[in-house]
Every structure is written in C-alpha cells, then in structure tokens.
Amino acid sequence: MRPSHLVVLAALLAGAAVGAQAPDRSKPPSAGPAPALHLPAVQKRQLSNGLPVWIVELHEVPVAQVNLVAFSGSGDDPSGRFGVTSLTTSMLEEGAGGRSALQIADAVDFLGADLGAGATFDASAVRLHVPVARLADALPIMADVVLRPTFPQDELDRLRQQRLTALLQARDDPAAIIPLAFARTLYGTAHRYGTATTGTAETMKSFTVADLRARYAAIFRPANCALLVVGDVMPDRVVPLLESSFGRWTTSGAAAPITLAAPPERSRREVYIVDKPGAPQTQVRIGMVGVPRSTADYFPIQIMNTILGGSFASRLNMNLREKNGYTYGATSGFDMRASAGPFAAAAGVQTDKTSESLKEFFNELNGILQPVPADELARAKNYVALRFPSGFESTGDISRRLEEALIYRLPDDYFAKYVQNIEAVTAADVRRVAQKYIQTGKFAVVVVGDRKVIEPGIKALNLGPINNLTVDDIFGPAAAASR
Amino acid sequence: MKIALPIIAALVWTGAAAAQSPSSSAPAAGQPAAPSRIEVPYTQFTLPNGLHVILHEDHSVPVVSVNVWYHVGSARERQGRTGFAHLFEHLMFMGSGHVKPGEFDTLLETVGGTNNGSTETDRTNYWINVPSNALELALFLESDRMGYLLDTMTPQTVDAQRDVVKNERRQSYENRPYGMAEIALTEMLFPEGHPYHWPVIGYMPDLTAASYDDVVAFFKKYYAPGNASLVVAGDLDPAATRRLVEKWFGDVKAGAAVEPPTIPGVALTSVQKRTLTDRVQLPRLYLAWLTPRHFAPGDAALDIVADVLAGGKNSRLYKRLVYDMQIAQSVSAQQSSGGLASYFLVEVTPRPGHTVGEVMKVIDEEIVKLQREAPTAHELGRSLNQIEASFYNRMERVGGFGGKADQLNAYYTETGDPDWFNEDLGRYRALSPSDIRAAAEAFLPPDRRVELTVVPEAASNKQP
Numbered sequence: 001m002r003p004s005h006l007v008v009l010a011a012l013l014a015g016a017a018v019g020a021q022a023p024d025r026s027k028p029p030s031a032g033p034a035p036a037l038h039l040p041a042v043q044k045r046q047l048s049n050g051l052p053v054w055i056v057e058l059h060e061v062p063v064a065q066v067n068l069v070a071f072s073g074s075g076d077d078p079s080g081r082f083g084v085t086s087l088t089t090s091m092l093e094e095g096a097g098g099r100s101a102l103q104i105a106d107a108v109d110f111l112g113a114d115l116g117a118g119a120t121f122d123a124s125a126v127r128l129h130v131p132v133a134r135l136a137d138a139l140p141i142m143a144d145v146v147l148r149p150t151f152p153q154d155e156l157d158r159l160r161q162q163r164l165t166a167l168l169q170a171r172d173d174p175a176a177i178i179p180l181a182f183a184r185t186l187y188g189t190a191h192r193y194g195t196a197t198t199g200t201a202e203t204m205k206s207f208t209v210a211d212l213r214a215r216y217a218a219i220f221r222p223a224n225c226a227l228l229v230v231g232d233v234m235p236d237r238v239v240p241l242l243e244s245s246f247g248r249w250t251t252s253g254a255a256a257p258i259t260l261a262a263p264p265e266r267s268r269r270e271v272y273i274v275d276k277p278g279a280p281q282t283q284v285r286i287g288m289v290g291v292p293r294s295t296a297d298y299f300p301i302q303i304m305n306t307i308l309g310g311s312f313a314s315r316l317n318m319n320l321r322e323k324n325g326y327t328y329g330a331t332s333g334f335d336m337r338a339s340a341g342p343f344a345a346a347a348g349v350q351t352d353k354t355s356e357s358l359k360e361f362f363n364e365l366n367g368i369l370q371p372v373p374a375d376e377l378a379r380a381k382n383y384v385a386l387r388f389p390s391g392f393e394s395t396g397d398i399s400r401r402l403e404e405a406l407i408y409r410l411p412d413d414y415f416a417k418y419v420q421n422i423e424a425v426t427a428a429d430v431r432r433v434a435q436k437y438i439q440t441g442k443f444a445v446v447v448v449g450d451r452k453v454i455e456p457g458i459k460a461l462n463l464g465p466i467n468n469l470t471v472d473d474i475f476g477p478a479a480a481a482s483r
Numbered sequence: 484m485k486i487a488l489p490i491i492a493a494l495v496w497t498g499a500a501a502a503q504s505p506s507s508s509a510p511a512a513g514q515p516a517a518p519s520r521i522e523v524p525y526t527q528f529t530l531p532n533g534l535h536v537i538l539h540e541d542h543s544v545p546v547v548s549v550n551v552w553y554h555v556g557s558a559r560e561r562q563g564r565t566g567f568a569h570l571f572e573h574l575m576f577m578g579s580g581h582v583k584p585g586e587f588d589t590l591l592e593t594v595g596g597t598n599n600g601s602t603e604t605d606r607t608n609y610w611i612n613v614p615s616n617a618l619e620l621a622l623f624l625e626s627d628r629m630g631y632l633l634d635t636m637t638p639q640t641v642d643a644q645r646d647v648v649k650n651e652r653r654q655s656y657e658n659r660p661y662g663m664a665e666i667a668l669t670e671m672l673f674p675e676g677h678p679y680h681w682p683v684i685g686y687m688p689d690l691t692a693a694s695y696d697d698v699v700a701f702f703k704k705y706y707a708p709g710n711a712s713l714v715v716a717g718d719l720d721p722a723a724t725r726r727l728v729e730k731w732f733g734d735v736k737a738g739a740a741v742e743p744p745t746i747p748g749v750a751l752t753s754v755q756k757r758t759l760t761d762r763v764q765l766p767r768l769y770l771a772w773l774t775p776r777h778f779a780p781g782d783a784a785l786d787i788v789a790d791v792l793a794g795g796k797n798s799r800l801y802k803r804l805v806y807d808m809q810i811a812q813s814v815s816a817q818q819s820s821g822g823l824a825s826y827f828l829v830e831v832t833p834r835p836g837h838t839v840g841e842v843m844k845v846i847d848e849e850i851v852k853l854q855r856e857a858p859t860a861h862e863l864g865r866s867l868n869q870i871e872a873s874f875y876n877r878m879e880r881v882g883g884f885g886g887k888a889d890q891l892n893a894y895y896t897e898t899g900d901p902d903w904f905n906e907d908l909g910r911y912r913a914l915s916p917s918d919i920r921a922a923a924e925a926f927l928p929p930d931r932r933v934e935l936t937v938v939p940e941a942a943s944n945k946q947p
Contacts, residue, residue, distance in 0.1 A: 022734040023730050023731055023734065025580070025581035028586075028590055028623055029619040029620050030620075031594045031614070031616045031617035032616040033616060034614060034616055035545035035614060035615055037545075058543075060543045060878070061878045061879050062875060063872075063876065101796065102796055102806070105795055106796075106797045106865070109795045109797065109865050109868075109869060110861070110865045111868065112870075112871055112873075113872070129876070131871070131872050158806070161834070162805075162812065165765075165812045165835065166812070168835065169660070169763075169764060169765060169812070172660040172762060172764055173659065173660050174658055175654075175659070276762075279658055280653045280658050281650070281653045281654055311588075311592055312598075313588040313589050313592050321647055322643065322647075323643075324646075325642075325643055325644075325645075325646025325647050325649075325650065326646075326650070327647075327650050328647060328650045328651040328653075328655075348650070348653070348654045349650070350649070350650055350653060378593070379589060379592055379593045382592070382593050382594065382595055383593070383595055384595075386594060386595020386614050387612075388595075389544055389546065389614065390546045390595075390612065392544060393543065393546070393879070393880055393881070394879035394880055396879070478764070
C-alpha cells in the first residue's frame with residue numbers, strides 16, 4: 001500500500017468525529033433535484049460529394065469512433081436471397097483496394113484499432129474505433145473497405161464455410177435456437193423477419209461473387225450513406241481527413257428499398273415445442289408481431305414494457321426469479337425495426353418447472369392489461385427518464401444514438417424531448433398499449449426443451465394446440481450445413 | 484453539484500500520444516507509439532472501522548458510481564460448500580436492516596439507478612450507478628448491507644436465491660454447449676484442496692447444503708469493512724462525498740482482521756488427459772498450463788504470447804488453422820490470471836471432417852517454433868499497440884463492470900495503488916521479443932499440461 005501516513009491519520013481523526021453519531025436510517029435519503037440534461041451537440045457537415053457527416057466532440061479520452069452507415073440492411077434482401085446483405089458486408093474486410101484480407105487485419109491491429117463491418121435488418125455499417133493519434137492512418141484503410149472492396153473468390157469460399165459451420169454449431173445451443181424458432185413461428189419462411197440476418201444454409205451456399213458485387217453496389221452509394229464521428233476530434237481538422245478519404249466517392253445508382261409484406265396473421269394461441277432431449281432448462285419465448293420503430297406509441301410502450309419485463313424489478317423478473325426461483329432472469333421486449341418486429345417475453349427456466357413458469361408468464365401478461373398502480377408507473381417513468389443521460393457516456397454510446405437517429409429519421413429535437421415524452425405517459429396510455437399489443441389469446445408460445453419431460457405439463461395448461469418441432473425444422477437437416 | 488462546473492478532464496494525458504488533433508503527426512506505421520502517461524487522479528482515506536475509500540472525479544455525464552470490492556471469493560470456500568461466495572453475493576441484494584426485501588432494486592430504479600455484482604475466485608464486487616443527485620441513496624444502500632445485512636436475513640431468503648443460483652448454473656454451464664469443460668479444466672489443473680480446484684459457481688449438492696448459519700458465519704468473517712474497499716467515482720465533489728461516506732459508513736462495525744490468503748504451491752508433473760462428452764456437433768480441444776500469478780514475472784509476457792498465437796487473423800494459430808488450412812472453426816489463447824495462480828489456455832474447435840489430433844499437431848508445432856525463435860518486432864509491436872489502445876478504451880466508462888471505478892478498486896486490491904495504470908502498461912512496454920520467446924519456453928512445456936477434449940455424444944454425433 002502506498003497511501004501517505006498523513007492522509008491516513010487525518011482520516012482517522014475525521015472519522016472519529018463523525019463516528020460518534022449514527023445516521024438516521026429510518027428512511028432512505030431522498031434524491032436532490034435531477035441534474036440538468038446537457039446533450040452533446042451534434043455538428044452537421046457535408047463532404048463535397050454530398051455525404052453527410054455528423055460529429056460529436058468528446059474530449060475525455062484520446063479515442064475516436066467513425067461509423068459509415070448505409071440505409072439498407074438485411075430487411076432489403078430479395079426473396080430467395082436471404083443473407084446476401086450480411087455476407088456482402090462481412091466480405092468488405094476480406095480484401096479492399098490493394099490490400100488482402102490479411103493485410104487489412106494486420107494494418108488495423110497494428111494501429112490498435114478495431115474495424116468491423118456488418119448488417120442489421122435496417123442498416124449496414126462499417127465501424128472504426130481507434131486511438132485518435134492513429135486516426136489519420138486508419139481512415140484510408142476504412143475508406144478502402146467501404147469504397148474499394150474486391151470480393152476475392154477464395155475469401156468468399158472461406159467465409160461461407162465459416163458461416164455454415166457456425167450454423168451447424170448453433171443447433172447445439174438452446175439459447176441460439178430459441179430466437180430463430182420464435183422468428184420462424186411468427187413470420188414464416190417467406191417474410192424476411194422469419195429467417196436470421198445471415199440466411200439459411202441453402203442461401204449461404206448459393207451466393208456468388210457477382211451476387212455480392214451487385215448487392216454492394218446497391219447499398220454503398222454516398223446518397224444512401226452517412227458518416228458519424230464521435231470522440232477527441234475537432235470538426236475543422238477531421239472533416240478534411242474525411243474529405244480526402246471519402247470525398248471523391250461518387251458511385252450512383254439506386255435500389256428501391258423493399259417494402260416488407262404484412263406478416264401472417266395469427267388467429268389463435270398455439271404452442272410450439274422444439275425438442276432438445278436432456279436439456280436441464282427450457283428456453284421460453286412468448287409473444288407476437290409487435291410494432292415498427294416509427295410507432296406513435298413508442299413512449300407508452302417503453303413504460304409498459306419496463307413494468308412488465310424491462311428492468312430487474314419488473315413483474316416478470318420479480319415473479320419468475322425472485323418469488324419462484326424458476327429462472328436466472330425473465331425479461332420482455334419489443335424489437336422495433338423498419339417494419340413491425342417481434343414482441344417477446346423470455347426466460348430460461350428449469351426443466352421440471354416449465355409448466356409452472358408458463359403459468360406465471362401468463363399471469364403477468366394478463367396482469368399488465370389491468371390498471372397499473374401509480375407508484376409502479378412513477379417508478380418505471382423515473383427509471384427510463386432519469387437514466388437517459390447515462391446513455392451518452394462513451395464514444396460507442398453516442399455513436400449508437402446517432403445511428404438510431406439517422407436510420408429511423410428521428411426529428412432533430414428527439415433526444416432533447418425524450419425525457420418530457422416519457423414524463424407525459426399516463427396510466428391510461430399504458431393500459432391502452434398493453435391491450436393493443438399484449439394480445440395473449442393470439443400469442444405464439446415457443447419453447448426449446450426436453451419434450452418428453454415438459455410436454456405433459458404444458459398440455460395440462462390448455463394454452464392451445466401443441467405443435468412438435470425438431471431442430472431440423474428450424475435449421476434444415478444437419479448434413480445440409482456442411483459442404 | 485453542478486453540471487455548470489467547467490468540465491475537468493478526468494484524465495490527464497501527457498506525452499506524445501496525448502490528445503492531439505488527428506492531423507498532427509501520427510506515429511508512422513512500423514514504429515511503436517511514443518509512450519504516453521495515463522493518470523486517473525484520486526484521493527483516498529481509511530475510516531476508523533478499516534474501510535478504505537477512494538474518490539475519483541469525472542463530470543463527463545451526470546452519473547456517479549459506488550463500487551465495493553470485498554476481498555473474498557470462491558478461493559476462501561471450504562469443501563462441501565463450494566459456490567457459497569457467489570450465493571452470498573446474491574443475498575446482498577435481498578434487503579438489509581433498514582431496507583425491506585425487494586426495496587434495494589425498487590429504490591434504485593425510482594431514481595434511475597442500475598446495479599449489479601459478480602464473484603470470482605479472489606474477490607466479490609458490487610456496483611451501483613445513479614444520477615449524481617442520488618449519490619446519498621446509493622451510499623445508504625451500500626452501507627446498510629455492509630453493516631446490517633443479517634438483520635433481515637432468513638432461511639427463506641437463502642432458499643429463494645439458492646434456486647436462482649442453481650438456475651444460473653443450469654443456464655451458464657449445464658445447458659450451454661461445452662459449458663462443463665470450464666469446470667473440468669480447473670479440476671484438472673489444480674489438485675483437490677487447492678482453492679482454485681472447484682468452480683466459482685459451485686457444485687449442485689453444495690448449493691443444496693448451504694445454510695442460513697453458513698451465511699451468518701461468512702458475513703461475520705469476510706464482509707467486515709476492513710476486508711473491503713469502496714470507490715466512489717464520477718460527477719461528484721470530493722469533500723462533500725467524503726462527508727457522506729463518513730456519515731453512512733462510519734457506524735458500520737469493524738470486524739476481526741482477515742488473514743491474508745496463503746498461496747499454495749502448485750505444479751503439473753505430467754500430461755493430464757481427460758475426455759468429456761456433450762450434446763454438441765463438433766469436438767473441442769483445451770490445452771492448459773499452470774503459469775505465474777497475476778503481475779508476477781512472466782504474466783505480462785504470456786498475455787503477448789497469447790496474442791502472437793491467436794490474437795487476430797495474422798496470429799500464428801489463427802492464420803494456419805482457420806485461415807490457411809481451414810481445419811478449425813475457431814481458436815483462442817489467453818493467460819487467465821489469478822491472485823494465487825494463473826493458467827494459460829488454448830482452445831480450438833476443429834471443422835467438420837477434421838480431428839482434435841490434426842489441430843493439436845499444428846498447435847504443438849507453433850508453440851515449439853515460438854519457444855525456439857523470438858517473435859518479430861512487428862508481431863510484438865502489433866500486440867503492444869493493441870494493449871495500449873485497450874488501456875484508452877477502458878477509460879471511456881466510469882461505472883459498471885470494468886469502468887474506471889472498478890479498475891481503481893482492482894488495482895488497489897491487488898497492488899495497494901489505485902492508479903497503477905502506468906505501471907501495468909509499463910509491464911508490457913518493457914518486454915522484448917526474446918522475453919516472449921523465453922516465456923513460451925519456460926511456461927508452456929509439452930510434458931506438463933492439461934489436454935481436455937470434448938467429444939459429441941453418440942446421439943448427436945451426426946457430423947458427416
């Protein structure tokens with residue numbers, strides 16, 4: 001230990017003085033007035049080719065985050081080509097400009113940088129995180145990856161094999177099976193949301209270099225993209241760097257975004273059991289098609305879900321974990337996308353308590369349709385509103401917020417008005433959105449577990465018709481995953 | 484406390500890599516960056532009851548984090564009660580003398596706070612992140628469970644969390660592919676009786692056996708303020724925060740001193756082989772060696788050995804097994820450092836159609852090569868630059884797991900100096916390529932290691 005003795009002595013004297021009187025613990029100290037929210041300013045610029053640049057200065061740590069976001073994602077994969085956007089974006093780093101895949105990785109690693117490319121349903125992105133002293137060295141590599149990918153055939157073959165093997169391995173893991181089984185159940189095989197962003201073994205095997213080049217050309221055009229910079233930078237000095245890396249990028253062309261068809265309508269509640277013999281826990285997802293990110297009910301839904309299963313002290317977690325000990329944790333959430341994504345209540349529950357757990361899930365899902373007590377509503381609103389500022393701490397936090405604003409075209413004052421929008425939510429709003437979106441009579445109840453053990457108990461609950469599925473029904477036969 | 488205060492740089496950067504604009508001269512690729520100094524300014528004091536307190540100011544967001552480390556983990560457990568330190572951690576959220584059951588979380592959520600805790604072999608940590616106006620509530624809650632946990636503890640509380648922890652074990656180990664291998668690994672590395680032999684999560688029968696009396700004894704022995712350290716970091720005023728800490732923690736009773744752990748000698752004398760079956764499609768190989776404990780000579784060099792072998796696409800094992808030969812799906816290497824001992828682990832999953840034997844042969848070739856010939860300056864520089872960047876990246880958050888508050892507590896606990904960032908980074912910067920070779924030679928012998936193989940159960944062995 002190295003504290004100076006003087007410091008320790010002073011502490012002893014000070015401590016002795018206060019130790020004499022114990023604090024009043026009869027009630028918890030109340031919080032003072034909430035600190036004012038100071039959102040980081042977003043400085044909006046543009047490169048000479050029209051590419052928008054959003055910059056947030058954050059000078060605490062000498063690092064920078066630079067994201068190139070394209071407003072097309074896996075949700076735009078054409079029918080029969082599910083997975084093409086995901087594979088295209090992953091291939092960007094596997095050869096670009098004059099660099100091979102190994103050279104790109106070596107250059108990035110040597111700078112102490114992280115560079116990644118990927119796609120969600122709603123967007124594609126290339127993201128760079130780097131010590132700011134090395135930003136000028138890293139940007140040209142990033143620009144190669146975004147502007148000049150080469151899609152080498154041997155790298156495609158390698159990446160394809162890696163993905164097929166990962167898909168084979170996903171069959172082992174109930175926690176990996178359940179989201180796919182749930183999506184398949186809600187959306188079917190025709191709707192894009194019914195299949196993982198990476199696609200199926202069948203589609204993975206079908207993609208050619210020409211497919212990826214075509215998909216790349218449709219997505220990565222300046223008119224379809226924006227740049228974000230967050231970190232220890234000054235706009236007047238970073239914009240010229242961006243200009244020299246991205247300013248001459250003038251690819252044009254267009255691909256109309258695909259409007260997803262309406263998901264299949266479910267008229268009654270049904271149960272789907274994916275058999276996983278020997279599993280000591282059952283993975284559970286219960287729900288239905290939810291809402292798009294553009295929903296007018298966004299804020300009431302946040303509060304309703306916080307009460308239901310969106311925080312530790314939420315009803316689902318308190319019931320299934322704290323009261324009954326059936327699980328390590330129970331949650332619920334709305335996955336909001338460009339089109340309506342799934343709503344799910346979820347947990348991994350011990351196998352011999354599966355039916356008891358399902359019963360408690362439905363107790364809470366039905367319970368949220370009833371009026372919510374005032375103190376519970378106030379707690380949920382405070383929880384969401386008061387921790388809002390903590391979501392602007394790191395370069396990663398802020399860049400995620402900016403991406404969200406760009407991808408979903410949120411209004412300029414969206415973050416400034418966030419807290420007041422939360423505060424405006426009433427008990428009536430919560431009840432209205434619960435009744436609108438928690439339609440327990442139309443839910444899909446999807447479980448991955450040891451069927452012979454759990455099926456009798458589930459049957460006795462009379463939740464609805466029971467459908468028995470195998471892992472092959474979700475992934476296709478195992479052999480299809482290998483070469 | 485005010486947001487209106489000028490933003491004080493929470494970190495002071497000195498040296499060539501200090502926050503310069505990107506257009507200033509960046510180090511040319513091929514040269515290591517000039518050393519920079521990382522400083523996390525802090526003040527510290529010790530209360531009469533023995534609680535050591537560290538304060539750190541950072542006003543970047545109006546949030547403050549209260550972070551406590553108790554210097555006890557699963558290594559202090561006794562036979563028949565494995566998993567107890569972690570079960571006890573769960574009980575710390577169940578209320579205390581002046582906090583009713585369930586209130587710990589509801590009070591924090593009401594002010595926009597979040598919290599969590601975790602248990603390892605040598606320590607248990609807890610953090611509460613709150614908006615800075617609710618600092619006093621966080622200190623009240625943290626001090627109440629330090630001083631008065633047993634006032635509301637009942638056998639029913641223990642039962643409730645026992646079930647939760649058993650489900651944590653099912654979720655994180657039993658129902659997860661290859662999850663039981665981690666447990667088998669430390670059983671093979673450390674002999675029966677060594678404090679790292681059993682898993683932190685514990686064995687099911689021991690979780691069943693844990694009793695209310697065990698809780699009382701464990702709390703009295705290990706949860707005294709003298710066996711803990713408290714960091715308060717974030718949007719705070721140090722003088723006012725010190726007064727609040729004295730107010731709330733001053734009445735927590737001191738306990739008996741805890742004897743420092745003895746560090747048992749441990750060595751492998753031969754190759755230990757074991758095969759497990761699991762509900763998986765592909766086999767997996769784990770190779771492990773006993774290595775120097777955290778911060779001992781050789782520990783930092785082994786971090787770099789891990790990087791040279793399996794950090795990134797150009798690392799030796801990744802490039803050969805996954806990239807060139809494509810006989811493995813994944814490979815990783817890490818020096819897993821502990822206070823009593825460490826182990827170095829290589830983990831590899833062969834592709835369908837390839838065997839554990841094939842990949843083991845390549846691993847052995849590459850380790851022998853690194854034992855005979857130092858890595859290139861470029862390989863070392865690549866690893867050092869990534870390590871240096873990781874120190875910056877670790878500065879971006881104040882609270883939560885791995886935030887600055889947690890790191891100050893970690894360094895204080897292990898070295899006595901909360902701001903040991905530069906010394907830690909200096910361990911790596913001092914290394915030469917020949918040090919890396921020497922560490923590989925000294926600590927990765929082929930004839931004293933663990934070889935654990937997981938093979939698919941016959942029923943799920945459908946690989947073509």
